[in-house]
Amino acid sequence: MPSICVCKNIRRSENKEERGKNKEQRGKNKEERGNLTSHILISYLNTKKMKAVVISQFGGPEVLKIEERPRPVVHPQEVLVNVRAAGVNRPDVFQRKGNYPAPKDSVADIPGLEIAGVIEAIGSDVTAWKIGDEVCALVSGGGYASYVAVHEDMCLPIPMGMRLEEAASLPETVYTVWDNVFRRGLLKRGENFLVHGGAGGIGSTAIQLAKIFGATVYTTVSSEEKSTYCRRLGADYIVNYNNEDFAEQWKGIGIDVVLDSIGGAYFDKNISLLADDGRLVYINAMQGGKVELNIFKMMQKRLSITGSTLRVRDLHFKKQLTKDIREKLWPVMGREFKTAIFKRFSFQDASEAHRIMESGDFCGKLILVF
Numbered sequence: 001m002p003s004i005c006v007c008k009n010i011r012r013s014e015n016k017e018e019r020g021k022n023k024e025q026r027g028k029n030k031e032e033r034g035n036l037t038s039h040i041l042i043s044y045l046n047t048k049k050m051k052a053v054v055i056s057q058f059g060g061p062e063v064l065k066i067e068e069r070p071r072p073v074v075h076p077q078e079v080l081v082n083v084r085a086a087g088v089n090r091p092d093v094f095q096r097k098g099n100y101p102a103p104k105d106s107v108a109d110i111p112g113l114e115i116a117g118v119i120e121a122i123g124s125d126v127t128a129w130k131i132g133d134e135v136c137a138l139v140s141g142g143g144y145a146s147y148v149a150v151h152e153d154m155c156l157p158i159p160m161g162m163r164l165e166e167a168a169s170l171p172e173t174v175y176t177v178w179d180n181v182f183r184r185g186l187l188k189r190g191e192n193f194l195v196h197g198g199a200g201g202i203g204s205t206a207i208q209l210a211k212i213f214g215a216t217v218y219t220t221v222s223s224e225e226k227s228t229y230c231r232r233l234g235a236d237y238i239v240n241y242n243n244e245d246f247a248e249q250w251k252g253i254g255i256d257v258v259l260d261s262i263g264g265a266y267f268d269k270n271i272s273l274l275a276d277d278g279r280l281v282y283i284n285a286m287q288g289g290k291v292e293l294n295i296f297k298m299m300q301k302r303l304s305i306t307g308s309t310l311r312v313r314d315l316h317f318k319k320q321l322t323k324d325i326r327e328k329l330w331p332v333m334g335r336e337f338k339t340a341i342f343k344r345f346s347f348q349d350a351s352e353a354h355r356i357m358e359s360g361d362f363c364g365k366l367i368l369v370f
């Protein structure tokens with residue numbers, strides 16, 4: 001008897017184990033069917049077309065052409081965004097001219113570094129978002145298109161009270177300023193901050209964020225109109241560089257952090273304006289990257305000189321930055337921070353948007369709508 005019991009028990013446990021295995025198998029089948037369904041859906045969506053603004057060859061604004069392209073492939077951790085608006089940035093102009101190639105993992109001939117839109121499909125491993133969610137995102141290229149695939153951790157919700165096209169104007173400048181002014185430049189409450197080109201996209205964001213976080217803001221512009229614009233954004237001291245020398249004007253004040261994209265002759269002036277322990281941060285050098293540094297000045301004031309480019313950073317870095325921005329910055333977006341859209345263009349008029357950007361005859365941001 002005992003042996004039968006043992007046998008039964010074994011059989012029971014074998015049956016239980018089998019039932020468990022069957023259940024596990026059914027679960028796997030269901031999961032596979034789920035994956036297959038989303039795979040079929042994604043494959044189907046990938047066969048569909050999208051509209052894109054394409055750099056047909058390097059050159060002037062006229063080289064931007066509208067083309068039909070296959071929609072991007074959506075990987076398991078990506079979402080497919082139906083783009084409603086894309087921001088235009090100075091680096092897009094450099095890319096169009098052939099001076100700023102897209103990183104390897106990004107589409108080479110469709111510019112565009114920031115978008116906002118509605119999620120139309122999700123990859124099989126996406127957990128953070130669902131179809132229909134509205135998001136904005138930093139992308140490493142391909143933003144001038146009616147669809148982009150974005151890693152789920154790179155998407156941000158639309159800030160409270162903002163329209164999609166306003167949200168599309170945020171990522172490129174917000175990421176750049178947050179990383180360079182606050183993480184590298186370590187700008188703190190009560191410090192003096194100088195940003196050159198205050199009326200541009202980067203400048204508009206830098207002025208506002210520095211004010212929100214309690215700094216005194218200095219900026220340079222080329223006209224009275226741009227000066228008025230910067231004052232409205234909150235800049236405390238403004239120099240029209242066509243009329244005055246900013247280095248003379250602000251001599252002896254002691255600037256704690258400078259954000260510069262001009263380079264050239266501005267380098268020495270920035271060095272002379274910096275306070276003890278000042279930080280000089282470069283995000284471009286439009287007037288030249290080769291400068292002369294007096295090492296003794298740097299030592300005497302204990303200066304830090306740094307800089308960075310955002311686009312080439314890897315996904316891991318960008319995901320961390322997105323998390324940081326969502327936690328520390330997103331709560332003030334749409335409340336204290338106001339978007340500064342100068343003009344909206346249909347994506348079909350992307351060439352015109354680039355012409356205006358190159359003329360410099362605008363304040364704030366230019367936006368393409370789809």
Ligand SMILES: NC(=O)c1ccc[n+]([C@@H]2O[C@H](COP(=O)([O-])OP(=O)(O)OC[C@H]3O[C@@H](n4cnc5c(N)ncnc54)[C@H](OP(=O)(O)O)[C@@H]3O)[C@@H](O)[C@H]2O)c1
Nearest residue numbers: 089090176197199200201202221222261283284308309310
């Ligand atoms: N490193 C990165 O990761 C990164 C990311 C984004 C952008 N960027 C760079 O940041 C810069 C600004 O980009 P953006 O999109 O804001 O361009 P933008 O909107 O065209 O703004 C550039 C501004 O610079 C001003 N400017 C030109 N020459 C000047 C000078 N000599 N002194 C003072 N201001 C001057 C222009 O206005 P005025 O008419 O007043 O001169 C304009 O407002 C670009 O060089 C871009 O490549 C770098």
